[in-house]
Amino acid sequence: MNYDLIVIGSGPGGYVAAIRASQLGMKVGIVEKAEIGGVCLNWGCIPTKSLLKSAQVFEYLNHAQDYGISIDGKATADFSAMIKRSRDVAAGMSKGVQFLFKKNKIEVIEGTGKLTKDKKVEVTKSGGKKETVEAKNVILATGARSRQLPNLPQDGKKIIGYRKALSLDKQPETMVVVGSGAIGSEFAYFYNSIGTKVTLVEYLDNVVPLEDEEVSKQLGRSFKKSGIKVMTGSEVTSVDTTGDKVKVVVKTKKGEETIEADIVLSAVGIAPNIEDIGLEEAGVEVEKGRVKVDEYYQTTAKNVYAIGDIVPGQALAHVASAEGILCVEKIAGMEVEPLNYSNIPACTYTTPEVASVGMSEKAAKEAGYELKVGKFPFSASGKASAAGQKEGFVKLIFDDKYGEVLGAHMIGANVTEIIAEIVAARKLETTGHEIIKTVHPHPTMSEAVMEAAAAAYDEVIHI
The missing domain is CATH 3.50.50.60 (FAD/NAD(P)-binding domain)
Structure with missing residues (x-):
């Protein structure tokens, strides 16, 4: 053939x-x-x-x-x-x-x-x-x-990857999720929301560690508020599957802690x-x-x-x-x-959602840019208030010299749908002033993009 x-x-x-x-x-x-x-x-x-x-x-x-x-x-x-x-x-x-x-x-x-x-x-x-x-x-x-770690071997029963997490026979009462990237965070949110007691372990200092630090910290707060035990700056050093439950030894900055769980989900990449x-x-x-x-x-x-x-x-x-x-x-x-x-959007579908494109504020500073940064909280959004989803914000980062959109970082309801506006704006080399002058429909969550741009240039109306 x-x-x-x-x-x-x-x-x-x-x-x-x-x-x-x-x-x-x-x-x-x-x-x-x-x-x-x-x-x-x-x-x-x-x-x-x-x-x-x-x-x-x-x-x-x-x-x-x-x-x-x-x-x-x-x-x-x-x-x-x-x-x-x-x-x-x-x-x-x-x-x-x-x-x-x-x-x-x-x-x-x-x-x-x-x-x-x-x-x-x-x-x-x-x-x-x-x-x-x-x-x-x-x-x-x-x-x-699913990537396997030597100290966290997946057996498909007590230590599982994302595939098995989608097809478990019964809901576990307790679960340890190792890794807080998109996969780990999404499963942590899902299982916690339906009643599983979830512990989320992240080696780095913040959850969703590739995101802008302010977004990461906000999601961490949201997770803790929802009942997830969040352990950042922590590492799983060993697991024991010989008993009815898995014993997970977690090394933290304060020492070692042993957690018992029905299931360990390894979400440490691919x-x-x-x-x-x-x-x-x-x-x-x-x-x-x-x-x-x-x-x-x-x-x-x-x-x-x-x-x-x-x-x-x-x-x-x-x-x-x-x-x-x-x-x-x-x-x-x-x-x-x-x-x-550099213009690829990243999305995490937790509640609240996370979406971003371009440089974080830290990366932009390290690259030598002089910045204009604007943030608009959804607590000031009429649509967010009406929807009962006031958590989160939109953060935009501009090059002070040319007005180029260097990065956008969002956390809140439906932000994975909103981020495409900034991807298109960056593709078209749109400036901050052009975003401010782009009339956004009211009331919508997307207005926060215009307002964040306006905040960067001290023109914001609603905060």
Whole structure:
């Protein structure tokens, strides 16, 4: 079987690349060993958002009286039903991608793909049978898996990764979450909100440590207020799974503390899937644990490309999709510009949500910029007050000399929807004054962007 393009992996990088290639007239085959849509769609982004929505609805019901609504009886969280709903949502999305494959005449080749010496793709079927397919070009989009630490080995029962956290048979009474990045924080919020006693352990000094420090501290306060035990500047040194519960030894600045829990969730990052895909055989070089590529995702092997979590750059679904489209358009001979990795939005879907793009205030200062910084609290927002969601703020950072938007940092309700405004503004090289003069609808949460810009230039009205 001969193709113009073979894509190995059908995640948000692979399936988007395949569809764009088909739109550009290529004959495309996609190799997938598991569910269509990859980890993000089946075991990551989509099902977690389903669980988080269930948690949010549960919290609304528990605070219905705050909105003038009386409910007879007590709302209860049906954990199994929440899990089932999230699985159904993921399954529906996977079928949607399968439909798109049929619509775009993309052939799905089931099995595990591996490059050969002559840059063909050997596919091993579930029964062990092998077949070889050929293509003018190959894109590697094999994604990543949960990273394992030597002192925190996952057994899938008492010490689990994100995948198992999406499909537990029953709700644990107690849980220790190790790592407070997006994955760890989202699961900590979900399980805590439905009644699990959660301890969140973070090695660095703040939760969501890659975010601006003010945002990190605000989320830490929100977590503590909601009942999560937050242990920052702390490290899990050992775990004992021999008893009914897991004994977790946590080293803190004050000494060691032992915590007992039903489940330990390891959320300490991801490891790229670069093993056993034929990199060495095909002459594809690896650097610092990632596949080495140029700015258009060409590897060191001719006509072999790589995108997504296996290459340098942020390991995010929307990054993989953007890389896939750019890569395919370059293969097709279109004029494209390299992706600007400094203008990639990051989102954490806790309550309150966290969203950011560009430099933190600390990074901007260290880079030598003279800054104008504006903050607008949602406590001063009419829409936030009406919605009962006054927690958080929008913080904008501008270069004092030219008015360039250096960074945006948000924490609050729906900020993951608002951040795209700043991504577009940075792409268009918009200035602070232009944001101030952009009329925002009232009342909306998005007004806080205009107000934060105005605050930076001492023109703010509502604080």
